[in-house]
Amino acid sequence: MKKVVIGLLFFCFCLKLNAQEAEKSIYLFSYFKNNGQDGLHLAYSKDGLKWDALKNDQSFLKPTVSKDKLMRDPCIIRGGDGNFHMVWTVSWTDKTIGYAWSKDLVNWSEQVAIPVMAHEEGARNCWAPEITYDAAKKQYLIYWATTITGKFPETFSEKDNGYNHRMYYTLTKDFKKFSKTKLLYNPGFNVIDATILKDGKRFIMFAKDETREPAQKNLKVAYSKKLKGPYSNASEPITGKYWAEGPTVIKKNDTWIVYFDKYTLHQYGAISSKDLKNWDDISAQISLPKGIRHGSILTITEAELNKLK
Numbered sequence: 001m002k003k004v005v006i007g008l009l010f011f012c013f014c015l016k017l018n019a020q021e022a023e024k025s026i027y028l029f030s031y032f033k034n035n036g037q038d039g040l041h042l043a044y045s046k047d048g049l050k051w052d053a054l055k056n057d058q059s060f061l062k063p064t065v066s067k068d069k070l071m072r073d074p075c076i077i078r079g080g081d082g083n084f085h086m087v088w089t090v091s092w093t094d095k096t097i098g099y100a101w102s103k104d105l106v107n108w109s110e111q112v113a114i115p116v117m118a119h120e121e122g123a124r125n126c127w128a129p130e131i132t133y134d135a136a137k138k139q140y141l142i143y144w145a146t147t148i149t150g151k152f153p154e155t156f157s158e159k160d161n162g163y164n165h166r167m168y169y170t171l172t173k174d175f176k177k178f179s180k181t182k183l184l185y186n187p188g189f190n191v192i193d194a195t196i197l198k199d200g201k202r203f204i205m206f207a208k209d210e211t212r213e214p215a216q217k218n219l220k221v222a223y224s225k226k227l228k229g230p231y232s233n234a235s236e237p238i239t240g241k242y243w244a245e246g247p248t249v250i251k252k253n254d255t256w257i258v259y260f261d262k263y264t265l266h267q268y269g270a271i272s273s274k275d276l277k278n279w280d281d282i283s284a285q286i287s288l289p290k291g292i293r294h295g296s297i298l299t300i301t302e303a304e305l306n307k308l309k
Helices: 002-023 302-308
Strands: 026-031 041-045 072-078 084-089 097-102 112-114 127-134 139-146 166-172 182-185 191-199 202-209 218-224 245-252 255-262 267-273 295-300
Touching: 026 072, 026 302, 041 302, 084 139, 127 191, 139 191, 166 191, 182 191, 191 245, 202 245, 245 295, 295 302
Parallel strands: 072 127, 072 295
Antiparallel strands: 026 041, 026 295, 072 084, 084 097, 084 127, 097 112, 127 139, 139 166, 166 182, 191 202, 202 218, 245 255, 255 267
C-alpha cells in the first residue's frame, strides 16, 4: 500500500511538472527587416538573450494596407479578450496606422488602416505605433509619433527633414470605435518610439529623444500614475554614446531588460537594470536574427510556440 501511495504521489508530481513546463512563458519578438515591405517576422527566446528566427526568417504576414504597403515597427500584445492585437507603421508619410488581430499568430484577420491623424491637415506621418492594455478600464491605448507642421516651434530644426514629433494617442475597447486623438506626451523635445509598461501601480514609458541639434538620439524614461498620463519629465539618457531607437522592454524576474536598435552601427543592443536608474550594457550577451529592426516583445506559451514552428 505504501508503494502505491508513493507511486501516486510521484505520478502527480510529474503531472504538475509537465503542466508547469507547458505553461512556461516563451519570449516572442515581432520585427521587420529592410524597409518592411515583406511584412511580419518573428523570433523566439527562452532566456531573453539568445533569439532564433521562426519560419526560416520568412514573413508570417504580408502588408496590404496604404499606398506604400509597408509593415514597419510591428507591435503585438495579448489583449484582454485573449486574442493577439497588432499595430504597425504602414508608410513613411500616411496619416494612418495598420491593425490586425489573430487567435494564434498564424492566421490573421483582414488588415485595416486606422485614420488616427486624418483630421490633422498638417500631419506628416504616423510612426511606430504601440498598444498597451488597461485591464482596470478594459480598454486599449494606441499611441504613436507624429509631426504636425507648425506645432512646437521651440524645438523645430531644419535637420532630419524638419521632423519634430510628439506622442499622440487614441482609446478603444473593440478596435472598431476610437476616441478622439489627443496629445499623450510632450517632454519638451522631439520624441518618438515610446513603449509603455505597467509596473505595480505606476506606468513606465521608455522613449527616444530624437533631438538633432545638439544630437541626443538616446533613450529616456518617464513615469505616470495613469496610463494616459500625465507623464513625468524624462530621465537622463539610459543608453550610451551611440544613436539608439526602437526600445522594447521585458522584466525578467527582478531585472529590466531594454532592447534597442543601434541603427547607425547596424547592431542590436541591450541594457539591464534592477532599479531603472543604474544600467549595465549587456549587448555582448544577446544574439538576434541578422537584419532585425524595430519591433516588440510579448510572452507566449510552449504550445503557441509549437504552432508557430
